[in-house]
Amino acid sequence: MTTRYDTPEMAALWNEDAKFRSWLLVEKTVAAVQAEIGIIPKTAARAIQRASFKIKEIDEFERITNHDVIAFTRSVAKSAAAAGKYVHYGLTSYDVVDTALSLRCASALEILQTALGGLRIETARLALEHKHTPMMGRTHGVHAEPITFGLKCLSWFEETERNIGRLAAAASEMRHGKISGVVGAYTQLGPDVEARVLSRLNLKPEPVSTQVIPRDRHAAMLNTLALVATGMERIATEIRNLQRTEVGELGEPFAKGQRGSSAMPHKKNPIICERITSLARLIRAYAQVGLENICLWHERDLSNSANERVIIPESFTLTHYMIRKLTGVLSGLVVRPDRMLANLESSGQTFLSQGVMLELVRAGMDKDRAYKLVQELAFTCQTQGGSLPELCAANPEISKLLDRRARSRAFDLKRLLRNVDAVYRRVGLTRRSKTR
Structure with missing residues (x-):
């Protein structure tokens, strides 16, 4: 797995230290609730609140146990000294792992919502600036009837709005945890413990869990990321097509000192938009794996575990990277109204x-x-x-x-475009409302 497309926010959320810190948060919250109810001594809970872990130590324990959660709890228990026997008391691994994963996914979805808000602003700006910039509309790649470039950008804006809503819905759906034990039947700790723990973590109890949170939630989340990525690919593909030499209506920003080709000095290639297309394909493939993970055996198996260590962090990281890159492209997008008009008139009206x-x-x-x-x-x-x-x-x-x-x-071009304002009014986009 490459770090080429990492962003600081996602790297901070999905590294090993962050994972173990989220596990420790769940363990400490469970211990605190158990002490309040009288399941473990309060002195033990206080000691667990001071407990920590060492990644090097976890790695050493895992080489022996071949079990990452046991290795983690051993490291935490060691730091808690005599109270260590109450670490992970009555829990199964995925009470901790899945609950902590929900916390991180919800945080990652919030990061994406904020980032996508920046992309929305750029699509709104372009839609407003070019509301009345005429260009040729194309169907099947062939000249059809005129539109305005602003109307095209308004379509991007509206899809971005929908995707922000989808991310919010995914965050709500992922805000579920479980402290229900090895088969979801609360054989050791009751629903009252779960309710208290999850309330403090700002999560809701999974209504019916097994040993894990049902994977349809994760699949829906991954497919939401695929929709976001594909929406960005649609914009990127349009820019690529309109940057063709024979079209020449749009262009990616091209920085001073940038080179387009190792062999051809004249080249200005839409490399960022091509990269967005490439990464969108990968995110869609990861979403397919998420769908495969729904069908676990009985109350759970491990067939989802290995791939989720890749597909969930990478889907978030790549989506965030794509949002940032596409926002930058739109911010510096080269728009050529003269070429748009020339192409419009090139087919003899x-x-x-x-x-x-x-x-x-x-x-x-x-x-x-x-x-x-x-x-x-x-x-x-x-x-x-x-x-x-x-x-x-x-x-x-x-x-x-x-x-x-x-x-x-x-033969009146303006008449063909007379209803553009009506579409803008329907969307509700004005210079005052562009950031909503």
Whole structure:
């Protein structure tokens, strides 16, 4: 596993020391509650509150026991001296591991929500700045009808909004723990202990657990991260396509001293957007593994354990990295309205075809005849040059049916974009509300 895509926040949350600290927090909270109820001596609980661990010692114990939780509890018990026998009293490993994992996942989801808020701000800024910047809309990669670049960015903004909501929902779903014992039946410690412990950790009891928290929660979380990553990939893919030399409408920021190719000095490649695409594929693959982990045997097996040590920390880390990188791309995005307009006009204004057809139908022409007639003229533009308005004006059949006012209406670019403001109002994005 590479550290190339680490972020400071995620590295601090998912390192070994942080893992053991989260385990220790659960152990200490359980001991405190047990002492209050009278399960263990209060003096023992106070000693456990002062207990610590040593990673080197844990590693040494694990080489002997081949069990990381036992190795951890041995190190903690050793530091608690005589009170050490009450460390992990009545608990099973995954009372600690799963509860602590929920705490870290919830924290990681909050970090992502904050980061995605920054991306949302950049999409909002672009949407507002380019609300009325016309460009060609493309379907199947082919010129369709005009949109504005702002409208494209507004779509990014709205999807980012949805993904922030999904992260919040995932955080709520992951705020569940369990202190229910080896098969979830509370054979040693009762639900009252669990309720007190989890309340102090700001978690809710898993309604029905086995030895573990059901893995559908983790799978839903990982699939949420995959949705976030894929949403970013959609933006990155659009930038990549619009940075093509023959399109040239957008460009990744290119820093002073940056090199695009070891062989070709002229190159400016969309490398960050390509990297986002690459990492999104990996996060989706990790989400698939999360789905496989749902079907554990009986009250649990270990088939989820090894892969979760990879897929959960890496999914969070890569998603956070991608958010930061894409936010930087959008912050410095090169937008070329002149190229957008040139591309819009490059196809002889054939994008007006639907409007012309509808005006002909309104004037009394059969729709199929109108379609064929306008199609012939549009194809002539594409093969022989000229513009659709010119060819329509020169066509006797059209001139007979459409007066100057009707032709003006059909050929009006502003009319095609007249409802852009309505979409913005529906989203609720204004200069005052852009950060919501």
